[in-house]
Amino acid sequence: MLHRRIQQFVLVYFLGILALLLVKYLLNLSDYVIPSPVEIWQTCRTVFARYVISVLDTLWIAIVGHMISIALAFLVGIVGRPNSWFGSLIKAAAYNIQAYPIVAVAPIIFILIGDGLITRLLIAVLICYFPLLLSVIGILSEPVDSIEHFYVATKRMNWRLQVRIRAYENISKLITVIAGGGTMAVVGTIVAEFIAADAGIGYSIRTALYQSDLSKILTALFLIGIGTSLYLTALEWVGNVIQKRLVSSKATPDK
Amino acid sequence: MQIECLDISYQYPQTDIYVFDHLNCRLTGPGFHALFGQSGMGKTTLARMIAGELTGYSGLIQSSEISKVLYTHNMERFPGWAGIGELMASTTPASGRDRLNAMVNAFGIQSVMNARFSQLSLGQKNRANLIRYLIQEFDLLIMDESLANVDETTRGRIIINLKTLYPEKSFLYISHNMMEIAKFCKQIVVLRSPGKHPPAQVISGRNLMREDDLVIKELEQTMLEIVHAS
Numbered sequence: 204m205l206h207r208r209i210q211q212f213v214l215v216y217f218l219g220i221l222a223l224l225l226v227k228y229l230l231n232l233s234d235y236v237i238p239s240p241v242e243i244w245q246t247c248r249t250v251f252a253r254y255v256i257s258v259l260d261t262l263w264i265a266i267v268g269h270m271i272s273i274a275l276a277f278l279v280g281i282v283g284r285p286n287s288w289f290g291s292l293i294k295a296a297a298y299n300i301q302a303y304p305i306v307a308v309a310p311i312i313f314i315l316i317g318d319g320l321i322t323r324l325l326i327a328v329l330i331c332y333f334p335l336l337l338s339v340i341g342i343l344s345e346p347v348d349s350i351e352h353f354y355v356a357t358k359r360m361n362w363r364l365q366v367r368i369r370a371y372e373n374i375s376k377l378i379t380v381i382a383g384g385g386t387m388a389v390v391g392t393i394v395a396e397f398i399a400a401d402a403g404i405g406y407s408i409r410t411a412l413y414q415s416d417l418s419k420i421l422t423a424l425f426l427i428g429i430g431t432s433l434y435l436t437a438l439e440w441v442g443n444v445i446q447k448r449l450v451s452s453k454a455t456p457d458k
Numbered sequence: 459m460q461i462e463c464l465d466i467s468y469q470y471p472q473t474d475i476y477v478f479d480h481l482n483c484r485l486t487g488p489g490f491h492a493l494f495g496q497s498g499m500g501k502t503t504l505a506r507m508i509a510g511e512l513t514g515y516s517g518l519i520q521s522s523e524i525s526k527v528l529y530t531h532n533m534e535r536f537p538g539w540a541g542i543g544e545l546m547a548s549t550t551p552a553s554g555r556d557r558l559n560a561m562v563n564a565f566g567i568q569s570v571m572n573a574r575f576s577q578l579s580l581g582q583k584n585r586a587n588l589i590r591y592l593i594q595e596f597d598l599l600i601m602d603e604s605l606a607n608v609d610e611t612t613r614g615r616i617i618i619n620l621k622t623l624y625p626e627k628s629f630l631y632i633s634h635n636m637m638e639i640a641k642f643c644k645q646i647v648v649l650r651s652p653g654k655h656p657p658a659q660v661i662s663g664r665n666l667m668r669e670d671d672l673v674i675k676e677l678e679q680t681m682l683e684i685v686h687a688s
Contacts, residue, residue, distance in 0.1 A: 353534060
């Protein structure tokens with residue numbers, strides 16, 4: 204899984220670099236606009252170790268933000284799952300708030316609480332929370348009548364059992380949504396660092412942008428891609444383990 | 459025990475089609491009763507009304523000596539996170555614990571009690587689902603095609619078992635198998651084709667307690683009555 208994902212990323216990345224160099228040589232652009240392959244390589248060697256640390260710094264914020272988003276989405280999803288007035292209010296609020304681009308809201312957070320760890324974390328959480336919430340609330344508010352009927356008819360249904368049934372029946376969807384949220388958490392953290400931070404790979408990209416150093420940006424993009432691939436693969440692996448454990452049989456039936 | 463449907467009319471939401479138009483019928487006494495009719499005549503709809511799962515109809519459904527009605531259908535599933543034995547045990551009331559093992563043996567699913575529901579054959583699924591209802595407290599159990607996909611011999615054996623084990627309870631069995639309901643059921647509510655009046659007719663079945671008691675001529679007579687009614 205990891206091997207294939209990284210292979211695909213590296214292929215896309217180098218195709219991108221190739222396209223850039225093609226533009227450079229076709230339009231005869233200077234090294235200042237698009238650096239030469241040699242310059243990209245030299246810059247990469249110079250900043251590689253520092254950027255690896257920055258990417259790790261970004262990744263851990265993204266992971267923490269992602270976990271907070273998952274917990275929050277499940278908490279609000281469970282509370283908002285009944286077809287009640289409160290449930291529909293939560294759904295409407297989530298849809299409306301999601302309509303605002305968080306990137307546009309991010310500067311307000313920066314103005315209010317300044318730059319630093321909390322700002323990065325908050326923006327990362329906000330970017331992946333609402334899509335996660337909408338999916339989780341959609342899944343948890345959809346009855347599984349064929350299973351739930353017995354428990355309702357015999358008055359054994361409670362909220363824990365209901366959530367368990369619905370989550371179990373939609374486990375693949377939930378895992379896909381959570382893995383998708385991982386990408387958004389990484390993007391959110393980088394955006395936050397770009398706007399309001401003094402650390403992380405987003406901050407490094409901002410610095411490189413001010414220096415008009417495309418080589419550094421390309422190196423950062425490469426490392427972000429590798430880091431995100433690693434995180435997504437880890438998420439998918441955990442998801443697969445959970446799925447396998449849930450569906451594995453205890454015994455073989457004698458039919 | 460008595461269930462009486464008085465002047466029931468019902469149309470599906472946002473349609474002009476009446477499923478029932480002034481329907482009246484009455485079932486009396488405990489035992490194995492049936493609800494029969496062609497597909498689309500409203501058997502499941504009436505069953506859900508009796509079970510209290512469907513409202514919005516006009517008329518009245520009144521019952522006496524029935525406080526707990528359960529409705530089960532053949533599309534129900536067990537959760538997939540545990541074996542059916544474990545799940546059944548977790549939903550068995552104290553009063554039904556002794557009966558659980560007897561039912562499992564009588565229904566012939568003891569060898570699959572550790573399996574997940576998805577691993578069972580269709581017939582085993584239906585039997586497992588029926589057992590978990592039978593071990594609950596109930597006065598009337600409505601079985602909506604609950605023995606579908608079970609072979610005829612086993613079905614007959616199960617019905618006779620139910621009649622023997624639950625002589626004081628009432629069952630309302632929905633099936634398309636005319637011979638089976640004619641043989642084993644006490645009273646058969648036939649939901650008639652559109653345009654026929656009255657919309658439902660109650661016919662007495664042979665109510666057999668043993669296959670050996672079958673008199674072919676009587677069975678043919680009952681089946682003929684059902685055909686005429688429907």
